[in-house]
Amino acid sequence: MKVQRIHHVAYRCRDARETVEWYRKHLNMEFVLAIAEDRVPSTKAPDPYMHLFMDAGNGNVLAFFEIPNSPPMGRDPSTPDWVQHIAFKVDGDESVLVEAKARLEAAGIEVVGITDHTIFKSIYFRDPNGHRLELVVDTATPEQSKMLDDVKWEMLEEWSRTKRAPKQAAWMHEKELAA
Structure with missing residues (x-):
């Protein structure tokens, strides 16, 4: 067996309508499906629910x-x-994040960032349910991606032994730590 992709990721919401409208308005996601039952299919427990699905792009x-x-x-x-x-990947460069941040803040949504992670830049904010969301623009060069790929197993092994942050990829945030 090989996993092909994530079929869906599910979270809880306080209000189904509010959630659908918020994701449509602020992240331009289409509402694709609703399922409602009085019993949970997997457990047969009597627990009414509304299960809604939003298109996050590319089959997500x-x-x-x-x-x-x-x-x-x-x-x-x-x-x-x-x-x-x-975290949602968006097309474009930092200007996409600047525009999204301005639009979200104009709607009264608090935004953290733009945060520079060296291999991507992002902003953080919350949906009406309190879930933390991130919009990401990739900025990694092929060389940076290779550098990270070359040390991933070494870093994992060191972390597993020491439970201390390995330094092989510290270059990603060194400029922020110096500031």
């Missing part, structure tokens, strides 16, 4: 569940707020 689907009979949404308090996020 972002899905949400509104589950009104469950306790209010929360986050894992053991995981830092910045860790769990959905």
